[in-house]
Each structure stands twice: as C-alpha cells, then as structure tokens.
Amino acid sequence: MNNAAIRYSIRPLSVHAHTFEGRCTVASPDPTGQCFSLPAWIPGSYLIRDFARHIVAIRAVSGSRPVSLTKLDKHTWQAARLKHGESITVTCEVYAWDLSVRGAHLDETHAFFNGTSVFLRVLGQEELPCLIDIQPPAGEAFKDWRIATALEPAHGEQHCAKRHGYGLYRAASYDELIDHPVEMGRFALARFVACGIPHEIAITGQHDCDMQRLTADLKRICEWQIRFFGEPAPMPRYVFLITAVGDAYGGLEHRASTALLCSRNDLPWRGMKKMSEGYRTFLGLCSHEYFHTWNVKRIRPAAFTPYDLDRENYTTLLWAFEGITSYYDDLALLRCGAIELQDWLELLAKTISNVQRGPGRRRQTLAESSFDAWNKFYRPDENTPNAVVSYYAKGALVALALDLTLRNKTNGAISLDDIMRALWQRHGKTGIGVGEEDIRLIAEECSGLNLKRFFSAAVHGTGELPLKKLLATFGLKLEWVAAETPSFGVKTADEGGQLKLTTVYDDSAAQRAGLSAGDVLLAINDLRVASTNIDKLLTRCQPGDTVKVHAFRRDELKEFRVRLDRSQDDMARLVADARPNNLRRRWLGI
Known part of the structure; x- marks a missing residue:
C-alpha cells in the first residue's frame, strides 16, 4: 500500500437523484488546517463553471471523530486543526445531471464524470500520487456495468482494478487525476492498435454504429497524426469515450482520451455506401480532439x-x-x-x-x-x-x-x-x-x-x-456567391412555432428599420411568416424593395418598414484545378 498517496473513492450514490459520493483521504494533512477545493473550470473549456455549486453535502472525519469544515470561498473548505499523525477523510455528495463532455452525469443507463466535478483538490499536496477506488452502484440492475477510462490500474496494490473493472486505479498527481474522464455502464467496445499504441472506442447510448467501419477510419486518422509528430506517441494507450444521443455535438480533449458527444445518426451504419455529411463531421471532431493530444x-x-x-x-x-x-x-x-x-x-x-x-x-x-x-x-x-x-x-x-x-x-x-x-x-x-x-x-x-x-x-x-x-x-480558385434572396440581415430560430430573431446584424436592413434581437416576426406584407416560408416570401422581393413587417416585442405589437439589401457575396466556393501543381501535391498529400 502507498501510504503517501492521496486516496480517493467514487461511487454512484443514487441513479434517480443523480448523485455521486466522492471521498478523499489524506494521510498527512496540514496540521494547521488542511484546505480542500474543487476546480472552478475544466482545462479545454474556457469558462468559469464553478463545479462546487453541485456539491449538495460535505463532511469530514478523522478516524471516527467528526472534523469541522469552514468554507473560505465558493469552492474552498478548511478543516479544523488536527494533531500530528492524524489523517482526514472528506466525503462529498455531488449532483450530476450535466449531459455534456465538461461535467458529470448519472442515471439508470450510465455514469460519466470528469475529475474536476467530483475529486477534491488537496491544497499543497497536488503533486502527490493518487489512488482512486472506483466502485459500482448498488443493485443487481447494474451488475453488468463496466468502466471505460484511460486511468491506469494500480498494479501492485491490493484490490487493483482489472481493465474495465472496478477497484483501484492510479494517477501520478492531481493534474493527471482530473485529466482522465470515466464512463460507467453498458457500452459497445472496439479496439485497435495505431503505431503500436492500444486504442479503445467505447460508445454509450442507443446506436447502430458500424464499429468495424469506425475502427478502420479512426485507426488511419490516429496513425497519420502519430507519424505527423513522430513516433512514439506520447501516451501509453488512448480511449475515445463517445456518448450517442438524439442531437448533440461536442468534444473535450484529455492527455490520453477524449470525451465526445454526438448524434447517433452521425455514426456510420452497416451498409452505408457513401460517407454521410454527419459522419464526415464526426470524424473531423475525433481528429480535432486527437490532435489536441x-x-x-x-x-x-x-x-x-x-x-x-x-x-x-x-x-x-x-x-x-x-x-x-x-x-x-x-x-x-x-x-x-x-x-x-x-x-x-x-x-x-x-x-x-x-x-x-x-x-x-x-x-x-x-x-x-x-x-x-x-x-x-x-x-x-x-x-x-x-x-x-x-x-x-x-x-x-x-x-x-x-x-x-x-x-x-x-x-x-x-x-x-x-x-x-x-x-x-x-x-x-x-x-x-x-x-x-x-x-x-x-x-x-x-x-x-x-x-x-x-x-x-x-x-x-x-x-x-x-x-x-x-x-x-x-x-485552388476561391469564388464568392450571394444568396438569391434579398438580405434581411438577421438570424432566426423557430421557438414553439414562433419565428424569433436571435441576432440582428450590424448595419443590416433589419437594424436600420429598428428590429431587435428577441423580436418575434408575425407577418411580412400582411402575410403570416414562419421558418418554413420566410425565404419564399423574400424571394418575391428585389433589393431596394420596402416590406412591411409586424412583430411582437415582448407583448407589444410593432410595425416596421424594412428596405431590403442585396445579399452579400459571402458564400465561399472552392474549385480545384484539374491538374495539381507540385506545391499543392506536397501540401495536400494527393
């Protein structure tokens, strides 16, 4: 047993209340009052997210004796003074209902967490090695859940985890600990080797993915990138953690893995003859996050x-x-x-x-x-x-x-x-x-x-x-094309059957007429307007025409006169010469 390590444990506490229980045990805490904190943000996503706001309960003990915790700021707690040689264990209950790549999510179908959401940082001891005991949720319904993570099993330790199993994992420091997201549940699993490095693909959620096709495509992408920077690759193994849902898109890079969220329709399916636009986009996302390695x-x-x-x-x-x-x-x-x-x-x-x-x-x-x-x-x-x-x-x-x-x-x-x-x-x-x-x-x-x-x-x-x-x-010839319809100068969204202006562009026809973001369009030239017919209505107009627009601003009916602009040449089109020159061949590799 490594007595110097910071010892963590994590288990799904309630799949219905969406809560994890995380514990942190420090063998040699600061006797003047050890401080603990949860990160305010997760590397790779540059926004203060204040993950500590999801802690619903926190307590500390030394042995069987309660230890008081004083909250110093929004994400930091200080324990009461302890005697030399006394250890401390802090337990926190964390709400996990963020189905994104940045946080933590738990229900009866799976569990996912980033360390920044569940593992307390021991201030002053961040460079110590960490042992992490990942435990299963209680109940027979979850006995077939497995674990997918790039964390390494704690070989040499009692209760060392087997690959994809529960038990002890290790990290060299807190920085490494929070850089390995964890997926728990029933996931499809595929493996491949790229330039000697084992890779895994774990897909959670309902899907009909052609795992053989996805594996072959990711293998060639990974091998190209490893050779681009030069072998050997900097990680001992790599894991693609994919959550497939109805409609979503996103990814977050980590040192030996990536967490990806995608539409199940963007994954390849058996019998797919031509690459779909969605799958092409998904491969680009995988390539993007892998390059971040x-x-x-x-x-x-x-x-x-x-x-x-x-x-x-x-x-x-x-x-x-x-x-x-x-x-x-x-x-x-x-x-x-x-x-x-x-x-x-x-x-x-x-x-x-x-x-x-x-x-x-x-x-x-x-x-x-x-x-x-x-x-x-x-x-x-x-x-x-x-x-x-x-x-x-x-x-x-x-x-x-x-x-x-x-x-x-x-x-x-x-x-x-x-x-x-x-x-x-x-x-x-x-x-x-x-x-x-x-x-x-x-x-x-x-x-x-x-x-x-x-x-x-x-x-x-x-x-x-x-x-x-x-x-x-x-x-390569860059050409610019304008839309066929006159320009209104707005972005819209269909919200509950209402056509809402989400952006009014600067110096646009709509802005000059007085329309603002948040306005709900009702009619153009006394004809009802919706997302399905706005282009048809504008197609009948010419640049320079003035149209009458009715809209709601909050609960007030407004009328505007909009003089339409010519659409800008802002749609790019690229055409390649039939015979590539040497510069292009060396650039694109084809």
Missing part, C-alpha cells in the same frame, strides 16, 4: 503551465491551440485518405463562409478573441456575431494562410508542419510553456522569413486575409 495538452501556453484551477488563465494564443488544431483536423482526414478532395474543399469553404458572415471579424482581433474567451466566446448572446470572431474558425484560416505563405515563400521547403514539429520538440516534449511570441519566433527561425507583418495583420489586426491570392498559387 499534442497541441494544447503537451504543447501548451506558458499561461497554462501549470493550470490555475481557481480562476481564469489568460492567453492570446487560443487561436493557435484551437485554430491550428481546427485547420489540421479536416486536413488530416484528407491526407490520411478518410475523405476525398471535394469533401475537404466543401469543409474549408464552409469555414471561410462562416468567418466572412460574421461582422465581429471587423471588430475583434484573434488575439483579443483568445484573451476574452472567458467572458465573450464562451458567453455568447444575441450580439456575439457582431462583436466576436471565433478563434476556432478564423484561427483555422490564419493557420491556412500561414501554411501557404511559408510553402510559397520557401518554394515548399518549409511549412506549418515543420513549425508544429518544432513546437513539439521544444515545448511538448520538454513541458516548457509556449510564450506569447514563441510561435512567430519559431516560424521565423525555421523559415528564415520575417513574419512580423503577417502576425501583426492576421493575429493582431482585423483586416481580410489574402486567401484568394494564396489559394490561387496552389491551384
């Missing part, structure tokens, strides 16, 4: 080294860690042969269109978007498209522009691939955080180019990226 989990900003789990960790580099990853996620699918060139062109055109349609790109720089992610990107409201640019989407386009610039100016000798490998060697393998200027400096060193102007314009400016010119050099 290197880019952000190991190559990470100095501001995240180490993470401060109590508060926001500010950096201007999220565009690189999410945007560059977003660039490579679909590119990896193309290079490894999972998708065709036309698929990739459509995906890239969609990203270009999404950025072009957001007025926020003219207001906020990528550096600002990265820095303000905590209170802007992760807290979207009706004005977000007007004020915020996505460091994912525009970050991917800046990565594209940087890659093409490097390839063009060095005649294909240096690319963003080389920059990523240099970052891996210097920062990922060493654990040295990436400084705010390091990406530019490494790119300049590798290429011999002066890139200050590029980074100043692309990362710290709000001007348009020269994508049309850059892509043309590589045999």
